[in-house]
Amino acid sequence: MAKRQFGFDVKVFRSDNAPELKFTGLFSELGIVHQFSCVEAPEQNAIVERKHQHLLAVARALFFQSRVPARFWGDYLLTATYIINMIPSLLLDNKSPFDLLHSKCPDYSIFKTFGCLVFVSTLRSNRNKFSERALPGIFIGYSPGVKGYKVYVLQTQSIVLSRDVVFHENIFPFHSISSENAIVNPFPSVSLPQISFNDVHFPAETIVAGSNMVVPNSNDAGSTSSAPTVAASNGTCPTLANTNANIPHVADIPHVADIPHVADMNESNTVESPNPTSRIVTPQDVPLPTTQNVNQGVAVEAIPPVVRRSSRQVHKPSYLQKYHCNNVFSAPAPNVLYPIEDYLSSSKLSSSYEHFVANVSSIYEPTFYHQAAKIPAWQDAMKEELKAMEDNHTWVTVPLPEGKKAIDSKWVYRVKYKADGSLDRFKARLVAKGFTQVEGIDYTDTFSPVAKMTSFKVLLALAATKNWHLLQLDVNNAFLNGYLDEEVYMKLPQGYLPESSGSNLVCKLQKSIYGLKQASRQWFTAFSEVVLAFGFQQSYADHSLFVHGSGENMVVLLVYVDDIILAGSNMEQLSAVQSFLQQNFKLKDLGTLKYFLGFEVARNSSGISLSQRKYALNLLEDTGTLATKPADTPISASHKLNAQDGELLPDPQQYRRLVGRLLYLTHSRPDITYAVHLLSQFISSPRHPHLMAVYHLLSYIKKSPALGLFFPSDSNFQLHGFVDSDYSSCPDTRRSISGYCMYIGNSIVSWKSKKQATVSRSSCESEYRAMAAATCELVWLASLLSSFQVPVTHASLYCDNQSAIHLASNQVFHERTKHIEVDCHFIRDKIRDGFLKLFHVSSANQLADILTKALHGPLFKTFIAKMGLIDIYQPPS
Template sequence: MMGSHQQLNMAESSALKTQFAPFDNRQKIKGGRPWCDHCRKPGHSRETCWKIHGKPVDWKPRQPLEKEGRGNHVATDEQSPQPEASPFNKEQMEMLQKLLSPLLSVQSQTGSSSNQVIGSGTLAHKGNFLSAFTAGKKRKKPWIVDSGASDHMTGDATIFDTYSSCPNNLTVRIADGSLSKVAGTGSVVLSRDLTLNSVLLVPNLDCNLLSISKLTKEKRCITNFSSTHCEFQDLDSGKTIGNAEECSGLYILKERHDPQEQPQMTVGEFLAQEGIVHLSSCVDTPQQNGIAERKNRHLLEVARSLMFSMNVPKLFWGQAVLTAAYLINRMPSRVLKFQTPCQTLLKSFPTTRLISTVPPKIFGCSVFVHINQQHRSKLDPRSLKCIFLGYSSNQKGYKCYSPVTRKFYNSMDVTFFETQPYYPKNDIQGENSTQEYQFWDLESFSESPITTENHIPPESFNQPESIVDLWDKEHIQEETEERALSQQTHEAEPGPNPSKLPGNNAPDGTVDSELENDILNMPIAWRKGVRSCTQHPIGNFISYDKLSPTFRAFTSSITEIQVPQNIQEAFKYPKWKAAVDEEVRALEKNGTWEITDLPRGKKPVGCKWIFTVKYKADGNVDRYKARLVAKGFTQSYGIDYQETFAPVAKLNTVRVLLSLAANLDWSLHQLDVKNAFLNGDLEEEVYMDIPAGLETTSNFNKVCRLRKSLYGLKQSPRAWFERFTKVVKGYGFVQCQSDHTLFVKHFPEGKLAIIIVYVDDIILTGDHEEKIDLLKKLLTKEFEIKDLGNLKYFLGMEIARSKKGIAVSQRKYVLDLLNETGMLGCKPAETPMDTTVKLEESDGSAPVDKGRYQRLVGKLIYLSHTRPDIGFSVSVVSQFMNNPTEKHMTAVIRILRYLKMTPGKGLFFQRTTKKEIEIFSDADWAGSVTDRRSTSGYCSFVWGNLVTWRSKKQSVVARSSAEAEFRAMAQGICEGIWLNRLLEELRVPLKHPMVLYCDNQAAISIAKNPVHHDRTKHVEIDRHFIKEKIEEGVFKVSYTPTNCQTADILTKALARVNFEDLTEKLGMINIYNAA
């Protein structure tokens, strides 16, 4: 029965005598048994009474006994299973004994023995039963989860992986209060994920104890208890490293068997045992695997086509091959009589169910995966931008990957943009290419593994490493860092070598690598000899030849350097890590917070890191700036904030100051307040989560109690501005009423100094240089100020100054917008809006992605601060934010195409002889086909330079063109009154009255005389307002022909000739013109 003589010998050596005792004589041995004084029953003592301590962990119910007697046996294995009833009758048992007796005699003659117990067997004869069983390896005692144990303890010395002895005087107090000696300590490996360190060996201990306090401290995990089980979960990875089940009131750790620990049979042994002859192909002889190699070629050809068509990086080659297999299985084949492999499979196996039958989509395109409501808050985005990488193998859905979160998502709620690749195409691959941006937006995939998750994670997708661990990593070389910073702080895969493109005349077909990298890092117009396959390269529409060397270096710097998107990316580069370190030191120095426990009933706000680059006046990088920002959108009014209003500088005011500076030759200085919001005192009780990168074991499950205001809090701008206002007023400056962020100080000699502040960015100007320098020193004493020199870059606006005047543009903003939308290689348009197109809400076209439309229009609205030429078109497309359609999106694309034509166009403030305010007002009549409302437009000039403009649909329907023009005049006069009050506070000389130009004679007549009563009886308020200002001598209304009406560009779409003429009258120039 045992299979070998050695096994029989072991079974014989371990089988002991079976003792029979009649049932009637059982009570005779009672006198010698122990007695329990607690339950009054024999057979045990009080120390082992089940009524007090419960049943043992390994207790099992006893098998029912026969009435003939009881057979007792003892084996070397202490936990051998009970004998089971044999299915043999008496005659069969006697025959089996005869067969075994020769084998036993032969085994006894060999005399072989072994001290190592590999197995044990017992042959017991009890009445008519034969019980034969084997016990294998000695069974280990289970581990009991103990919340009262201070250390892991065991009494079994054989389970240690590493072990060291302890002094003899070391003891431990166990549950009954007695002291037991500790023989040694060591580590015990319970599973691949769970290793116990510093386990005490207590020989007198009869069980294994797992200390919860010790485990949670060492492994940085949490323990979740329920009525039936408990589990240990790692806090960093979220992985379950162990679990236990409840048994008799105790939690017993479940054993996790590792398949690698089991003895395995090699393939060769298995084939030899089964009598199978195994032949393999020769090395480097693929022709012997013809069918497999041909199918491999088929898969790779399809996979390469998928990747090349949408510029998918080689990192995703596996997903491309899986997608290729998916498509091949669903494409008709001539070999299969023009049936698909899936159809053939279904015909052969009708019960087969294909896992995925979703419609095919373009591999590598941009998609937006819907985020379920339980995984986002009300203000979070409702979708996540991903790249489409195929089809799920075990779910009916699409497989999408987010490079930001580095996770896969399987979902059917996906919005596809199949014509838009996620990664921009390079020069050789299509129209969306450009010479300037030849990088791929990768996120250093090779440095961290891709994790597959089927759920949308919470707001913080990745648990960051501690700041100490991240800073201790190997520093990247300076040269590598500078090159990586110019490529969006990502490890980009190299693009195609321009020298190897067809038609290149390089003699050897190669270009020196350093020269090639220098060319790719240069601005667009500086690259020579780099071919492009796009028909409309951006280099044809922008040039840097007219710039001075200093400003050319400045524009090159702000174009090349990009900022990281999260703290994980920032930690890869020493300069960004130093910026984070500087921010942390500033926060600690200022006493911004204190670490404490979260009080009951309080909810902490989150936080995130924001990164930016500050530049010097010469274009060189001043510093890399990291900012910790609180997520103030989670605050609740009346609980952790009260008043929040804080003014910021009006860009209209900034343009007025630029016009005065150009005419009066004022200097323009720029200051930056470091950690501005940290200077404000916080009155409310606000708690914040521990910032990413600052988590340690000491502050685990704790929060920050904010003592100072922090960026992102709703009340922080107000607290900072109140402090700044108090300081500046203490220096004798007066706060203007026309703009509360404007502070002016007039000196007896007739000179003045001006301060205007936008959050922490400050502009200083005026004609008193000594006082301006003194003001810088005073502000430096009160705040931590960084002097950025002459004004060059303010709120995304590039400011260039020469003897002729000041040019303001948003060139970099336009290029970034075109690159983001994939429009760098598009065909340009000469005007921002088609004159033949009339947009309406319900035009019958298909709807488009609402979020993308709103983001694009929002960016265009900000761009219009320096681009009045797109004012009307942006005003029109912004009217359809609620339900955009393809026709509306086409209008937005038209604006982007126009920006491609003139990316560097902007305002020009020049010295003029005019000392007055001029306003042009105009309106169309019933231009909106949706509600037949008119559009008002006005533009105002201060000292000959354009400073304010507006294009807005009127709030009511005008019954005549005169009425529409009349309402536009009222809006223009309101703007002029504000400008007049601003200049009066600056004490700037101004010629009166202000002039209002209009091209409608009827509207002018209504303003001057009470005529046309039937037309004006329902607009009495505007009529009296205009008449009052004219009679006071504040305004003078003059007629201007329609072809000279500058505001006409703000009320309707114009043809190219008229449009270019009016943009020139607005004072717009393009210093980057490539012509």
């Protein structure tokens, strides 16, 4: 910017030794000399340190005046920077930095009071004839490059940029929140108390109807303060003049009453009592002056001051002070048009399962060590983890050998629950930052199998039909059971004080821990040796699936890293397997399967329900779309998404993170699979229309966040599937989209939406290629079912293209098919062997259609119902 905008060449860059300021490659390329200050010698970079102090001083002043919560600290600093750059300085000969850079005076008319109440105009496209024309908000600064103001809207709890703003610079709504809660926030990932329009109480000021003017009461007058003012005359740049102006002091402006809220966990143990007498002063409360009153000099009667809320504090009971409650089924928030509570209901849940769901959604899990270190429960969890490491001889502390590099580590925190949903324990896990390991030095082989999600769903489908028991086990410190073949050093974990003393101490790892690239491989090798010695047979279709015995005594074991599922009809056999595993590993019995890898499992006599409700709600909460208007379809049927239209996103990481999280949600949501597949095509260079499509998809998820799969108990074991393709539908490559969904009886267990690898010359060819991919999946599912001792003699595949069915059923070879790859023709071998049977289905009953294209609302809902998706949390209509 210095070169492009102002013609200056940067020659020397001076900074401290912070790693984020080391741009060695860039500076070498541009020929810039990078100078570093000595450790703990900030005076060597005094100019920057002094400017930091200046910025923080102005930012603190903005805070003390506005009391806007500390989570807006970035807006504090940006506004402070903007103000410093615009106002004149005695050090610059009464000129501003803006004046010196641009050789013109800045426009001071745009200055507004930070943190004051504003009303921002709503967009015409988002309102009808009876919608509000303006929404209340808080002014939080200016946005570079945009000719407008940045406003935090209270009703929607979102930040907007607008030029149409009306300011009330004597009213500060956030004064109603105590300074302690505004300043101290030990959990950055947890939102501070939010304010809705109903929570904002205006001071006792006379609001004149029909105008934007606010007349302060007498309490605002008479306060003086000595402050520098900016004076301008004759079109010249303003200069600083030390004058005593009658400026109302911040402390003299009437403060509003405190807003009731639950204090932050472990920071305050009090809940302020509500005040039913507080209210908003509306124009209807103020008598309008008449002409007669004005002529006679009759003054309008003043409004009595707002009654303050009682300062009495109610203390939480001591046994509740460690817990933070976030009720999953609560009353809707005021002034929210589409509250999430309208789309979730517990009416269909049993009392025990409702208790489980509420617990899963309530307890806070910290993200960083400094958050957990303040909470005794998490402190004990970290001590327990470190003790387990030492007892297991995971490492020895030694000085770091010369020429070796130690990797770093971090803490991960999870809350574990019992089968009934009650709190089991707080689990702190030490994880190595394996992404810093060097191949060939710190590790060699890394591959380790994990259970496929399809295997998990097939297991649930068979358990529902065969009435199997489902048990869940967790291996404590599973990776500590694997021995390392390489020499790996790790920095001392946070909070760990070794018994030995010395300088440059590190941990020399003797056993694998979580996070190491080879840890999963070493653990799975050790686990496989144990279960195979007991007599389990490893499945060839999924190496994480083990089967023991047959008939009524059969036990199925599915392992995903350190989470284990046991299934079978004989509880004695299940107990025997569990006892054997307990002898070899430290196990935690989690009881009946209810929560596995983010999937919620609910069961009754009709079958098993599987959903990712909590995961979907977390996604909506993190993206601020809990209160958005729900959409009827995942993606508009008339969408024109392509790789060229629209502006590139300045920060593509946000888009990539959202699509990545949505990909995991597709494991239980075939209804969004096509939309996520489409959006994932633009990962490399996402544009604005793509991001808007992501938020449209989130609006659809908000409509049914708990929608998921259902495995009926009265199903059969017939393997069949539906396959379809959308010919030449990609506007960028003209390739076709394949889609299939596979069923075991009435239970959907597998589905996919994927762009074909090459361009097809006809719709028959694209359907034929899709049928080949679907046949591969059917063959694998048949092999998987045989591992469960469910023989499959044949499978049915339904297609809506007669030409493709004839091409697969007949050994034809002509000009239109001779170029198709040979591997696609193996479908003919499966038909000839009698394994595969093809059937024609009408397009109205082609369930795979939902996986190849965007459908209109009514047709989309019909296909969802036919696929067997249900929402056990759907509120009664």
